[in-house]
Amino acid sequence: MNGCIIRTTNLTRDFKTGSGQTIRAVDQLNLEIPQGIVFGFLGPNGSGKTTTIRLLLGLLEPNEGSAEVFGLNTRTQADDIRQQTGALLEHTGLYERLSAEDNLDFYGRVYRLPAGERQARIQELLSQMGLWERRKEVVGNWSRGMKQKLAVARAMLHRPKLLFLDEPTAGLDPVAAAALRDDLAHLVNDQKVTVFLTTHNLMDAEKLCEQVAVIRSGRLLAAGSLDELRKRRSGAQVEIFGRGFSPALLDQIRALPAVASLQEQNSHLVLEMRENAELAPIMTQLVLGGAQIEEVRKNAASLEDIFLDLVDEEKA
Amino acid sequence: MIYDIYTIARKELKEILAQRGSLRSGVTNLLIVVAIIGVLFPLQYGVEWLTSPLGLITVAWLPLMMTMGLVADSFAGERERHTLETLLASRLSDQAILFGKITAAVTYAMIFVAAGILLGALTVNLQHPGAGFYPLANLVGAVVFSLLGSLLIAGAGVQVSLHASNVRQAYQRMSIGFILIWLPIVLGPQVLPEAWIQQIVLWLENINVRQAVIAAGVVLTVIDAALIALNIKRFRRTQLILD
Numbered sequence: 376m377n378g379c380i381i382r383t384t385n386l387t388r389d390f391k392t393g394s395g396q397t398i399r400a401v402d403q404l405n406l407e408i409p410q411g412i413v414f415g416f417l418g419p420n421g422s423g424k425t426t427t428i429r430l431l432l433g434l435l436e437p438n439e440g441s442a443e444v445f446g447l448n449t450r451t452q453a454d455d456i457r458q459q460t461g462a463l464l465e466h467t468g469l470y471e472r473l474s475a476e477d478n479l480d481f482y483g484r485v486y487r488l489p490a491g492e493r494q495a496r497i498q499e500l501l502s503q504m505g506l507w508e509r510r511k512e513v514v515g516n517w518s519r520g521m522k523q524k525l526a527v528a529r530a531m532l533h534r535p536k537l538l539f540l541d542e543p544t545a546g547l548d549p550v551a552a553a554a555l556r557d558d559l560a561h562l563v564n565d566q567k568v569t570v571f572l573t574t575h576n577l578m579d580a581e582k583l584c585e586q587v588a589v590i591r592s593g594r595l596l597a598a599g600s601l602d603e604l605r606k607r608r609s610g611a612q613v614e615i616f617g618r619g620f621s622p623a624l625l626d627q628i629r630a631l632p633a634v635a636s637l638q639e640q641n642s643h644l645v646l647e648m649r650e651n652a653e654l655a656p657i658m659t660q661l662v663l664g665g666a667q668i669e670e671v672r673k674n675a676a677s678l679e680d681i682f683l684d685l686v687d688e689e690k691a
Numbered sequence: 692m693i694y695d696i697y698t699i700a701r702k703e704l705k706e707i708l709a710q711r712g713s714l715r716s717g718v719t720n721l722l723i724v725v726a727i728i729g730v731l732f733p734l735q736y737g738v739e740w741l742t743s744p745l746g747l748i749t750v751a752w753l754p755l756m757m758t759m760g761l762v763a764d765s766f767a768g769e770r771e772r773h774t775l776e777t778l779l780a781s782r783l784s785d786q787a788i789l790f791g792k793i794t795a796a797v798t799y800a801m802i803f804v805a806a807g808i809l810l811g812a813l814t815v816n817l818q819h820p821g822a823g824f825y826p827l828a829n830l831v832g833a834v835v836f837s838l839l840g841s842l843l844i845a846g847a848g849v850q851v852s853l854h855a856s857n858v859r860q861a862y863q864r865m866s867i868g869f870i871l872i873w874l875p876i877v878l879g880p881q882v883l884p885e886a887w888i889q890q891i892v893l894w895l896e897n898i899n900v901r902q903a904v905i906a907a908g909v910v911l912t913v914i915d916a917a918l919i920a921l922n923i924k925r926f927r928r929t930q931l932i933l934d
Contacts, residue, residue: 390933429932432780433929434776434779434780434928434929434932435929435932435933436929454782454784457780457781457782458782460780462777462780464776464777464780465773465776466773466774466776466777467773467777468773468774468776468777468778468780469774470702470706470772470774471772472706472709473702473705473706473709477705481698481701481702482781484694484698484701485695485698485781485782485783486781486782487694513709539780
């Protein structure tokens, strides 16, 4: 396995539509995901994220290529893979007529947890999620946020080595999404589990993921750590706070070859620099031109910037 | 595998009992049916309920109808309520899921049968002390045919439910199938020529009941086995996800 928990080689999956057309949901996907990290699989709706999870769990068979999870082939050893993984898929998958405790008890039995361990684990997870007091309630009456939390607890119940989370914060209000994100971060740290997280919520990825891959129309656009992806981005953005930014001085700065764009926003400047350009000469020019600089802030590109750049590049 | 089947069947039965959100209302619904076949009918028929095969036939027959609802829900319900994919993503084998669903349906029917039989005997004996119990042959026949009948409905129902997009569609398809089976029996006497009917009646009068029951049992067993084999062959989780 060489430290890789997931490896895909030219993984491809087509679907036939009702009109007989073939749609390629996953296209020649090559991924290598190391053990013990939170891996973010980013892409817009319909980009092939869910199909990839289904392929990795052996719920779908690839048309071309192959995938290995724990070094096991998803086509021939899917039962063994599912034994060691937990999943929160597109829907919570909770039995809404049953109580929270009954839902977890069922999956505890499915994963053959002995009665004592099962009860202790249910209590541990529900307590961590703040749901222990409400364990006897029928899940159907719960809010979406609570259901998502319970579904995460269910996915982690049998201490899987690998956890698939498909859009865990989708459809949640910002407060519930933040709470679930915190719970996830806590659980992942606590339980030392590798997580394959699909999302189009870039805040989830930025806060939780050590490595990410960006997919669009089934094709991989980029993969790596956030820092590696930031380096792919052409120039840096700098915010400059101060006084004395005369229109003539700003025109002078705009004319510099290192400057891609310069805008004045609410009494500070937003400077986009070209690739490999240096900031010091620009600052010198500003000071010599009579500006009084109070603060300079160099912004790292956000995941959103990187993501939009990649999608734009791919479109172009 | 046995434990996995038990786990699935246990969950199915729990869900049925909690159908309306509370265990009490689910149990109350079931008790009403048991009271009809175990108390009301025996009170009306008296000792004849024990001595005539009619009582046991009624007890063995009614629960099978109730199984239809449970089995229609088995996969179509999981699909409709978005729980199927999570279940399929678990470690359970295809066979464990399939047999768990069938076991739940059969167990559900057999609980009714057992409750109906025992309660019926108790009711008659309270009304007519010393009335005794059902003749052994009748009792064995009723239990065996209930088992085979519920397996038939479960096997056919799972097949329908596997490929229906929701519970309503599954139930409609099962009802249509049921009507198609019964239609010839109900309409036959009205459309067949009088001479044919007389011949059939004559044949039925001369039939060896014991042999006929055994033959019917063998036929049912063969059909049940064929349906289970078909279910095993057609239950593919990679296909279910696409459905």
